[in-house]
Each structure stands twice: as C-alpha cells, then as structure tokens.
Amino acid sequence: MKKSKQWRELRWLWGAIVVITFYLCFLGMERTEINEVDVIRVLGIDKKDGEFKISGLYNLNDSKSSEGGGGVKVIEGSGQSVYEAFEHMKEKNRKNITIAHATYYLIGNGAAKDGLEGCLDFIVRDQTVKMNASIYILQSDSVGEFLDKSVENDMFIHEDLGAISEKQLSSLVKVDNTIVHTLNQSYSKEGFMLI
Secondary structure, three states: HHHHHHHHHHHHHHHHHHHHHHHHHHHHHOOHHHHEEEEEEEEEEEEOOOOEEEEEEOOOOOOOOOOOOOOOEEEEEEEHHHHHHHHHHHHOOOOEEOOOOOOOOEHHHHHHHHHOHHHHHHHHHOOOOOOOOEEEEEOOOOHHHHHHHHHHHHOOOOHHHHHHHHHHHHOOOOOOEHHHHHHOOOOOOOOEEEE
C-alpha cells in the first residue's frame, strides 16, 4: 500500500514536469503572423558581369503601405552568388521574405548560360520550397526588367505563368520543367520552355 501511494505521487510529479516542459516550449516557440511575411510568388535570377541579381514578385497585402494595399511589387537584391543576392534582397525589405510558396522561377539568359546548377542549388536547399514549382528561361530582357515592366503595365505575370503551366499540363503527360525533374536531368537549357 505504501508503494502505491509513492507511485501515485511520482506519477503526479512526472505529469507536472511534462506539463511545465510543454508550457515552456510553447512560450519559446517562434511565431510569425502571415502579415509579417512577404510571400514571393515569382522569383527571377539574372547574372550580368559576374554578379547575380535576384528579383522577387510578391503581393501587397498591407493596407498601411504607401502603395495603398493590393497589387504586386518587385524587390531586388544583388551579390556574388544567388544566396548572397537573396540575403541582400531580404535586408532591403522591411518584412521577412519567404520563397516557400513560389510557384515560378524565371532564369535569365545570362544565368542559364553558366548552367542552372548554381541557381537550383540555392533553391533546393530551402526545405520549404515547392518542388513542383516551374522553371522558365527568359531569353529577351533581364528578368528584373521583365518583372518591373509587368508591374508597370498592371500585368499579373504569375497568373500568365499559371495559364502557361495549365496549357503545358493539359498537353503533356509529364511536366518536365519542375525543380525535381530538372535536378534529375543534366543542367542544360534543353528541355525548358523558353519565354
């Protein structure tokens, strides 16, 4: 009978320790509100004169912004590597940036000529990235200029890219310009849809 009472007290003590531990974990948990993060929809990567330039297109959802809320905005960064350029872009933006929901990646002709390995290496190292996101190579302008022109003309380029993807999906059995497929292939421009 004495062991039973001690066992109950011990169980109560262990239960209290578990509850306190969970409570302390809850207090230390990192919480970020969705309105504190700019979600990149289209990410563009250019390379010119040995320097990478990265451009991110995201929705403006903040009604306190100078643009009055709604619409899209382009933010840019530059650096010696794609990662450096992305970090520069994050420093310039007043909110945190995430590419977890980026559905389209536009690679400029200059970056594609050097091979896609450097661009994709940065992207796939982020564990939150959508691996079925589409990659397009832009032949004409730089990606940054292309995104800037689309914003100036009130075009929602991510919707147009969605239409291209849907058309491609309906005509193909297998979509072959996703991140996963690209990593399984050689890093060349062959097999990519050029826009």
